[in-house]
Amino acid sequence: MTALTLRGFGLSARLPWRLIAVNAFLMVCVLTLAGLGLFRGAYPITSQDIWTTITGDSDPILSMIVLEYRLPRLATALGVGLALGLAGEMIQTLLRNPLASPDIIGFSAGASGGAVLSIVLLGSTAMVAPGALVGGLLAASLVLALSWRRGVSPGQLILTGIGIILTLGVMTDLMMTRLDTTSAADAVKWLVGSLAAPTWQEAGLLWVGLALLVPLALLHQFTLSRTALEEDLAVSLGMRVTRWRVMTLLLAVSLVALAVATTGPLPFVAFVAGPIAHGLNGAPRPSLVTAALVGAFVVLCADAASQSLPAALALPAGVFTALVGAPVLLTVLLMSAKRDRL
Amino acid sequence: MTPPLSCENLSLSFGVKPVLTDVTVALPRGQISAIVGPNASGKTSLLRCLSRLQTRTNGRVLLDGAPIDSLKTRDVARRIALLPQTTTAPAGMRVQELVLHGRTPHQSPFRQWSAEDEALVTDALAAVGLADQSDRLLSDLSGGQRQRAWIAMVLAQDTDILLLDEPTTYLDLPHQRDVLTLVQQLQKERGLTVAMILHDINLAARYADRIMALKDGRLLHNGPPAEVITLETMQQIYGLDCSILTDPHSGKPHIIPK
Numbered sequence: 001m002t003a004l005t006l007r008g009f010g011l012s013a014r015l016p017w018r019l020i021a022v023n024a025f026l027m028v029c030v031l032t033l034a035g036l037g038l039f040r041g042a043y044p045i046t047s048q049d050i051w052t053t054i055t056g057d058s059d060p061i062l063s064m065i066v067l068e069y070r071l072p073r074l075a076t077a078l079g080v081g082l083a084l085g086l087a088g089e090m091i092q093t094l095l096r097n098p099l100a101s102p103d104i105i106g107f108s109a110g111a112s113g114g115a116v117l118s119i120v121l122l123g124s125t126a127m128v129a130p131g132a133l134v135g136g137l138l139a140a141s142l143v144l145a146l147s148w149r150r151g152v153s154p155g156q157l158i159l160t161g162i163g164i165i166l167t168l169g170v171m172t173d174l175m176m177t178r179l180d181t182t183s184a185a186d187a188v189k190w191l192v193g194s195l196a197a198p199t200w201q202e203a204g205l206l207w208v209g210l211a212l213l214v215p216l217a218l219l220h221q222f223t224l225s226r227t228a229l230e231e232d233l234a235v236s237l238g239m240r241v242t243r244w245r246v247m248t249l250l251l252a253v254s255l256v257a258l259a260v261a262t263t264g265p266l267p268f269v270a271f272v273a274g275p276i277a278h279g280l281n282g283a284p285r286p287s288l289v290t291a292a293l294v295g296a297f298v299v300l301c302a303d304a305a306s307q308s309l310p311a312a313l314a315l316p317a318g319v320f321t322a323l324v325g326a327p328v329l330l331t332v333l334l335m336s337a338k339r340d341r342l
Numbered sequence: 343m344t345p346p347l348s349c350e351n352l353s354l355s356f357g358v359k360p361v362l363t364d365v366t367v368a369l370p371r372g373q374i375s376a377i378v379g380p381n382a383s384g385k386t387s388l389l390r391c392l393s394r395l396q397t398r399t400n401g402r403v404l405l406d407g408a409p410i411d412s413l414k415t416r417d418v419a420r421r422i423a424l425l426p427q428t429t430t431a432p433a434g435m436r437v438q439e440l441v442l443h444g445r446t447p448h449q450s451p452f453r454q455w456s457a458e459d460e461a462l463v464t465d466a467l468a469a470v471g472l473a474d475q476s477d478r479l480l481s482d483l484s485g486g487q488r489q490r491a492w493i494a495m496v497l498a499q500d501t502d503i504l505l506l507d508e509p510t511t512y513l514d515l516p517h518q519r520d521v522l523t524l525v526q527q528l529q530k531e532r533g534l535t536v537a538m539i540l541h542d543i544n545l546a547a548r549y550a551d552r553i554m555a556l557k558d559g560r561l562l563h564n565g566p567p568a569e570v571i572t573l574e575t576m577q578q579i580y581g582l583d584c585s586i587l588t589d590p591h592s593g594k595p596h597i598i599p600k
Contacts, residue, residue, distance in 0.1 A: 002477050005455060005460075006455075007455070007456070007457070010452075010453065011452045011453060012452075012453050012454060012455040012456045012457075012459070013454050013455055014442070014454060014455035096432075219451050220451075221451070222449070222450070222451040222454060223451070225432075225443075226443065226446050228432065229431075229432075229443070230426060230428075230429065230430065232390070232395050232424070232426045233424075233426055233429065235395050235415065236393055236395060236419060236422070236423065236424040236426075237419055237443065237444070237446040237447060237499070238415050238416035238417075238418070238419030238420070238446055238447035239415065239446065240415050278433075278434060282434055283434055284431070284432040284433060284434040284435040284436075284439065285432050285433075285434075
């Protein structure tokens, strides 16, 4: 038996053992990493301290550090990672291209542009998160609208995306030159993404959004795995392809929007989650659960790395996700070049 | 008797370019029909219009005598299975998973592996002779085995009507024969109504009960192989001078180009 059969109450599913094992392993890794995160940081904390914080009789500084800094930070890292991993896997499956990611459909570039524009227009950072969201949604809708030819074709979407991203990049750079040093420093989070000091309010909003979107996304796995087949095949299997493709895009864009509004566009997380997930579980696309867990793992690692540097050298977490992303990008490129030659 | 799938005065054009013109044809129930014709004669378009993958410009398509447009995509998929000419499975797909995809119109996100799904997938794998290969990666199979896996997928779809677009492309001669023998055998066992596009007129003569010949988007001939394959019609359809012998194995006409 290579798969576990679950049946009952009119429900049924078939789960390959390897997929179950990989998902369980990743879940343990993610939880361990998140748990260890509580002990990481400038202020030394022991497991004894954590216990007293939970039971409520620790000193106020300790409980403030744990409850107001480290926990929301870890909750944010975990949530953003899950969201980006899911979104990346959805887009890559939809476009049948491991090089595609939310960065490709223009969302991240739009979010950066929107955030910087809001700083330029208002002279303050008050509206940065809404600016980023509106920018991301506008850019993604523009890419979608421009690549609409009786439905969404994968190739067209990628080409249009690249065009819009380059244009937005130039415009964002231009706007950055108009900012003074302080505002420019504020804007940086919206260019690379950072996990520095999220509040419970931000983390809470993120998790409310996830509570709504993640079940929908996981339910969408069935449909996505069929609409990702060639169009004729998917239709002859009874799928209403165009409708579901739009649904996939909407779900993915909402997930990215949530993540970007919280931490700025952490580069490459959405992109690397899928290829790493499939390297591990050996299953065909999409594997939404595995990709989400890999996304969370990558962001937690980036957070750990950014915190392990001395404060003077502090770099935003986005720099570290980019460091992970570059080699994966190269591997995927080399592998697809090799495959195309065969 | 109402034909399971038919079209009346079917026309299709892309812009001003006509692809199909006034095609009226019915697939006879429980028989194999071969659609033949030169390149770009509209064979694939006809198959796509019949299965509603392509929206026609004019005319009607009838499924069991009722207009196909009134049906939901899923209901069409429960009655007509279609295997496109080129098929690529996602990387990492295993034979059993592919065949299970054929169950899609009978499934939902909550019901993905019912006892019926399992029975029909097992049955389809056995029918194409891949029962012991169900856990192999599709990419590790030979071309002939892979085509049989795809046929198992459309079998698992559990439809009465099976449409195949050039099921023998990219296969060598013995595998072409294997696949078509398999189709013939499955058709007989299950009483399917099959229509397939074939390039090789001799294979069409040998394996089909009926040949439908298209040229420039028009249906020129429609009848049993012995009627459709004559010196005159080969000249008319393909512009081909040939001799026609009798296939010593099947007794069907066999053409040899001059």
